[in-house]
Amino acid sequence: MGTLKHYADRFAPLLAFVGVLLAWEAACRLFAIPAFVLPAPSAVIASTTEIGAGRWVQHLLATVQIALIGYLVAILLALPLAVMITHSRLLSRTLLPWLIIIQSTPIVAIAPIIVVTLGAGMLPRVVITTLIAFFPLVIATATGLASVPDELLELSRSLRASRSREYWQIRMPYAVPHIFSALKVAITLAVIGAVVAEFVAAEVGLGYLILFATSTFKVPMAFAALTLLVACSLLLYGVIVLAQRLLCPWSLGKEAGQ
Template sequence: MSSTTRRILAPLFTFLLFLVAWQVISWGLKVPVYLLPSPLDIWNGGMRLGPTIFSNSLETLTTILIGFALSCAVGIPLGVLVSVNRVTSEAIYPLIVFLNAIPIVAIAPILVVIFGTDITARLIIVTLIAFFPIMVATASGILDTPEEMLDLARVAGASPLTEILTVRLPHAVAFIFGGLRIGVTVAVVGAVVAEFVNANKGLGFLVTSSTAQFAIPTAMACVVMLAIISVLLYESVNLVHRVFFGWSIRREAGH
């Protein structure tokens, strides 16, 4: 068996074993559905939603992807800025840390009041929660650039901008993708939190409306869909890294 096949089958077998054990325990202990629905109950709850769960999944996915793109557009340049300029770092970094320390659940209702109930507030929430790990990873990668590489670029007459684009950023690629993997998963959390307080559609909205009606299997089906979206997005970032920036993976492995 190849390593790729084993890497796929091993977690799949573990997951199936977990589902079977969960189903058997639910049957054996006769746990009420409203306390712990079995996998079959959750499946049936999802089937009752029908196409609704897919249209709401698309709504949530749209919020995640746009918010994540904004997080990258903000986080990567900020990471470069705070790592190459000490004055900028001392001026901006404390404010960024302060903003990241604010619980997003606490600030979400305030953003709804300020920006209204359209997608704007949801995108701001996703961006706020996802850009920080991207920024920190970018800054870490930039600062990790070996001094001998920088010296060589300077001897060759590279300008500060050329040094960033041709030496520092390529070296930081593996770090940046580490931040992107974290960022895309917390973007899912941000989208759900935003939909809890500011939406009439989306998986977060379905979870709150289902639990309000004590339709726990339906709510759990939405949670499972969120988990699937999160895993697919995480693996998509991994795929982009391997396909387009595989050289950075090989370089890190060589170290």
């Protein structure tokens, strides 16, 4: 019984996944659901041969490239902004309303405007991706920088250490767990941003491919692109989780460290 339970525990998620796929396949065949309503998994797989592997890689890389560049720009913008917000009350009061306005603007609504303003090409796509990814980073980093216990700041003051050392040796490391949480949220947001940008103006990328495929009723291919997009998002998320485990193992919670 013990080993059975052990195996059940281990393979339950995989079995559930396979089960859902089989049920989906069976439902599509049994009820003869048309492919443009809900394509069967087998049809989705078959559709991948409609364009060459080289084209798939091209679309995938285009999306990943935009997502990663936007993500990096978001990080480079967010960290100094967070420091400014925690450093001065005046800056915090000046900057925060703008950040909240930017965050409250629906990215899908502003994307076409950005494309018109900045033209076609990579720039508007990166800007759209950055806009959606940077807000959680700023807020989480600022929260982390401010989460340092008062007593530690008093220790720093009692040593007459400089403000820059206070930031580099105490506040920044303290913010690391917060920053990593935000990095995980932001990477999935960056993928969303890249796809939204591709919906508006692009001639390559998985977002473009989904738009193109659905406009010609190639729904199985759209599903294939969607699957690839989800896999890509999960993979990038996994990279961040791995980076945290390797670079800052102390920042993981107790239960995660076991």
